[in-house]
Amino acid sequence: MNPNRYLEPPVIPLGLEYLAHYLDREGHEVLVIDLTFALDPIAVLAESLAGFRPNLVGFTLRNLDTSLYHDSVFFLDDFRDLVSVAREACGAKVVIGGTALLAGPREVAEYVGADSAVYGPGERALLYLLRYVEAKEELPRLLNGWEHSFDRGEVPKRARWVDYAPYLRDRGLAGFSTQTGCLGGCDFCLEAGLPWRTRDPRAVVAELAALYESGVRELHLCDCEFNQELETCKELLHLWASSGLDHAWSLYMKPIPHDEGLFRLLKKSGAVSVTLSVDSSSLFSGRYGLFDLQSFIELAGRHGIRVAVDLLIGFPGDKEAELRDLLDFFRAVRPETVGVNAWIRVYKYTGLGMLLRRQPPRSGTFLGCREDPDMLRPLYYNWLKLEKLQEWIGDDPLFRVEGLERRSNYERLRD
Ligand code: B12
Numbered sequence: 001m002n003p004n005r006y007l008e009p010p011v012i013p014l015g016l017e018y019l020a021h022y023l024d025r026e027g028h029e030v031l032v033i034d035l036t037f038a039l040d041p042i043a044v045l046a047e048s049l050a051g052f053r054p055n056l057v058g059f060t061l062r063n064l065d066t067s068l069y070h071d072s073v074f075f076l077d078d079f080r081d082l083v084s085v086a087r088e089a090c091g092a093k094v095v096i097g098g099t100a101l102l103a104g105p106r107e108v109a110e111y112v113g114a115d116s117a118v119y120g121p122g123e124r125a126l127l128y129l130l131r132y133v134e135a136k137e138e139l140p141r142l143l144n145g146w147e148h149s150f151d152r153g154e155v156p157k158r159a160r161w162v163d164y165a166p167y168l169r170d171r172g173l174a175g176f177s178t179q180t181g182c183l184g185g186c187d188f189c190l191e192a193g194l195p196w197r198t199r200d201p202r203a204v205v206a207e208l209a210a211l212y213e214s215g216v217r218e219l220h221l222c223d224c225e226f227n228q229e230l231e232t233c234k235e236l237l238h239l240w241a242s243s244g245l246d247h248a249w250s251l252y253m254k255p256i257p258h259d260e261g262l263f264r265l266l267k268k269s270g271a272v273s274v275t276l277s278v279d280s281s282s283l284f285s286g287r288y289g290l291f292d293l294q295s296f297i298e299l300a301g302r303h304g305i306r307v308a309v310d311l312l313i314g315f316p317g318d319k320e321a322e323l324r325d326l327l328d329f330f331r332a333v334r335p336e337t338v339g340v341n342a343w344i345r346v347y348k349y350t351g352l353g354m355l356l357r358r359q360p361p362r363s364g365t366f367l368g369c370r371e372d373p374d375m376l377r378p379l380y381y382n383w384l385k386l387e388k389l390q391e392w393i394g395d396d397p398l399f400r401v402e403g404l405e406r407r408s409n410y411e412r413l414r415d
Pocket residue numbers: 004005006007008009010011012014015016018019057058059060061062063064065066067068095096097098099100118120121122123125126172173174175177189190191220221222223224225252407408409
């Protein structure tokens with residue numbers, strides 16, 4: 001069940017496609033209910049479940065909220081309503097999974113009223129859970145998906161589960177994933193330090209070939225950031241570039257590691273645009289430097305790959321002078337666009353969330369919902385006021401304040 005009805009842009013539920021493939025492979029009868037474009041989601045859900053009469057209902061919960069202060073939409077209340085509709089419609093147990101659970105799997109499960117929650121990759125975990133259903137045993141409340149993971153060499157057959165047409169008509173893109181988890185440790189991020197598991201590059205290219213065969217030409221990578229480890233990336237890109245598939249694709253990357261060979265291969269495989277994630281906390285603590293950013297932007301430019309920078313600034317301890325220097329640096333190096341965000345979404349279990357819970361900073365303010373100890377309802381930390389940021393940016397069209405416009409970077413860089 002995909003309850004994600006946020007359309008800016010609409011996102012094809014890749015996780016569900018993968019799960020459906022694994023269930024089907026093991027001989028289970030599977031129905032995917034996609035509510036993204038449903039006119040009456042409650043009726044569609046209730047009727048579909050009453051007709052299908054499943055033994056287990058799985059919800060993929062992708063976003064808690066938009067995580068943008070200036071465009072805040074909270075989704076969990078709608079998900080909670082749909083979970084209770086599902087239970088009433090067929091009486092089956094409800095299991096949830098998806099990235100929203102990174103904010104706290106127990107907390108999200110309790111909020112939406114699910115019977116069980118899988119955090120991390122769900123492919124094999126869901127099969128494991130079905131053994132409990134078959135044995136008519138109580139489901140585990142929480143299941144660690146990384147302990148089960150996925151089969152490295154599996155080539156998911158995706159074509160039959162989700163109708164891509166309405167997504168593609170409405171600016172959506174098909175996704176694909178080459179790895180899960182993150183080797184980074186960014187204080188603000190839900191994905192920091194999640195166990196890293198890679199797919200076999202040959203399996204990824206076989207999946208891409210099947211997508212190509214079915215007419216998909218444009219793609220978005222669904223790894224948190226592609227360049228976790230250089231050799232792994234290059235192996236995949238080399239295979240892809242020599243496969244003759246003529247895709248155009250967009251991806252997220254972090255400043256390091258990179259080298260010229262990586263950009264050369266990215267170009268050969270059809271990469272057209274990159275969102276480069278930069279945050280002042282990582283920069284000022286020396287995880288990477290301005291030299292790395294400059295070299296990234298220049299090498300990408302040399303190979304004809306467009307770069308949009310997602311810049312998150314205004315952590316406790318940042319200095320105004322250093323932030324202004326950072327903006328001046330981007331003014332000089334000039335990527336295609338820089339989206340500046342000074343409103344940092346705080347989650348209970350991120351480094352920043354734990355710090356702020358232990359010891360609220362002397363400077364800066366909390367915006368949003370302070371009453372929710374689980375921080376599921378949007379809560380932001382901010383010390384750089386909008387007026388000041390706008391003054392620093394001036395009228396340079398390079399910069400945008402993130403959240404004032406509903407568009408993704410891949411759409412911006414298409415223009
Ligand atoms: C790629 C990406 C995008 C791309 C998507 C491109 C595309 N065509 O697919 C774009 C740029 C469009 C995008 C947009 C947005 N994104 Co985004 N995105 C991602 C990213 C990097 C990958 C998502 C993904 O597909 N992963 C791969 C699939 C295979 O994994 P999965 O869905 O998690 O599913 C697996 C498991 O979770 C589990 N599972 C999933 N469902 C279920 C269900 C059950 C029952 C079980 C058992 C298991 C299970 O098993 C699956 C297989 O392993 C994630 C971070 C991440 N690394 O996941 C952020 C992320 C999901 N995005 C995020 C956000 C905020 C957004 C936006 C709201 C940003 C904005 N304000 O515009 C929009 C929302 C758009 C929308 N309509 O939903 C946040 C959500 C955080 C939050 N507070 O809710 C994340 C987590 C990034 C972050 N670190 O903060 N995004």
